[in-house]
Amino acid sequence: MLITLKDIKKILGGDLLFENLNFEIQPGEKIGLVGRNGSGKTTIFKLINQIETPDDGQVFIKKQANVGYLSQIPEGVAGTVHDYLKSGFSSLMTIQEKMKRLETDMQDENKMERAIEEYGKLQDEFMRLGGYEIESQIEKVAHGLHLEGLLFSPFQNLSGGEKTKAGLARILLEQPDVLLLDEPTNHLDLHAIEWLESYIQQYDGAVCIISHDRQFLDQTVEKIYDLDQGEINVYIGNFTSYVKEKEERLLAEFKAYQEQQKKIKKMKEAIKRLKIWANQANPPSEKLHKRARNMERALERMEKLDKPNLDPQKMGLSFDAEDRTGKDVIVAENVTKSYGDTPVLQGLELHLRYQERLAIVGRNGSGKSTFLKLIIGSEQPDGGEISLGAQVSIGYLPQEPLKHEDPDMQMIEYFREHVRVTEGQARQILARFMFFGYAVFQRIGMLSGGEQMRLKLAVFMHQNINLLILDEPTNHLDIDSQEVLEEAIENFNGTVLGVSHDRYFLNSCFTETAFLHEGVLHRYPRRYEEARLKWQDQLDAMKTKEEHVMKSKKPVSNISQSNKGNVHLEKEIEEKEQQLQKIEEEMEKADTTEELIELQQAKEKAEAELESYYDAWIAEKDE
Known part of the structure; x- marks a missing residue:
């Protein structure tokens, strides 16, 4: 055993997080630690690293075992x-x-x-x-x-975010016996997340991960520790199998609870009858009284089952666009944007129509958040134009939704500033978003990232929004809240534009995907999982074309008059490339398997012809 937490009791801020909690990590295990926000997951990591101390119980760490954990953003670091x-x-x-x-x-x-x-x-x-x-x-x-x-x-x-990534990199390089990763994907783009998945899969040491990224957990862990109401329940398998098994367990537990309740009811009725019969006998029957007492003792000794919570409380979120927009919602034409000498967007084009759900993905720094800011008007493009359609009402959810608000403002004040309701009505609404009692009087500056998201969503729900613009909305939401958000988006009758690195969320909520690469959007009418395969094919083709061009380049002094014969080939290449592009566009729209097969055959033929043109062109250049 590398790490053992035995009979741990922890009180935080006057609230009992857990009591008699047991937790262990064995060599080579890959564990996912899941639970609602505030359930105590991060506190467990801090107990292991002695950042926090238990109020009772013991923490055992194997002698000379190294534990890698990034508790906060590294600060005060000198050098590069x-x-x-x-x-x-x-x-x-x-x-x-x-x-x-x-x-x-x-x-x-x-x-x-x-x-x-x-x-x-x-x-x-x-x-x-x-x-x-x-x-x-x-x-x-x-x-x-x-x-x-x-x-x-x-x-x-x-x-x-970059410091956090550097901190993660340093811990990976240390190769400790135990890696404790707390939301490691929050500052990573999709490419880096997939790399980290591969790294963890090949890692020899033990790994314990706190994450709300369901697909990341599916790819990396073999055991789930579910921290629920101060207790840890263990499930063998990845996240998907855990969800299935948890539901099966809950149903079995509820059935056992119902059976026990029936038995208890029958025993109580039998005890009541025995007492009536004993008292009605003349003289009163001691034998019947004794049987009643024996049944009462048996009932007292019975280990009572707790009623399983089949429907845990979740935030009550829904969006309803009362006023619809025109057909055109966002039109971006030849948009450019630079920061200093660094170009970010270079001739970007987008035409978003009514009720479309488009996800924008790309590497960190590619300009995704910048483009969203240009749409809402908080920044201006250097060139080009972005126009909104008729009657568009935007609900914009940035990564840090209350960053620019007064940190001393109370939550209920902020809500009532944006939604015209009485204090009593505001408290009722906020309770639907898991803010109960005096929690509504918390100051904004004290709210966690997840609480800020829930508060902003509560405001959106009571505004007439018909265009949702979401920038990494799942970053701070627990899995239950993510599922509620996904359902609300699915039922929304407006238009949705989002940026996310959460693949589960992308595949659930968006029917189209656009990849932002070198300042330009490449759009596919497919969900992320299918679109990324198409995008990879396009990237490979672009790379091959670039390699052909690089190979064909020669110093000016070596160019002879004979190269003028290449003009014909260059024209053939250009026409064949246009033909290929047209075929690929038709394949995107294909409705039947037969049509798709025909187009695929045409594509393969055109690709072979294009390759022969490239070879001939290069051969002529070399002569």
């Missing part, structure tokens, strides 16, 4: 990102320093023999621990998490 990542190899750095000192001792004849012997031992240890692979390991992890462009930037110049 590369320096920070390299500091994760502190034990190897110590060995390396000793080896350097021994190299000096080898110059001294009196110390040479002993120094060589000691150096050999240290070198073996250095090699065993991967000392000569430090740089390649740093490059591998930095590339996977998209930090390669920041390696030699001062650490203090990074954004909060």
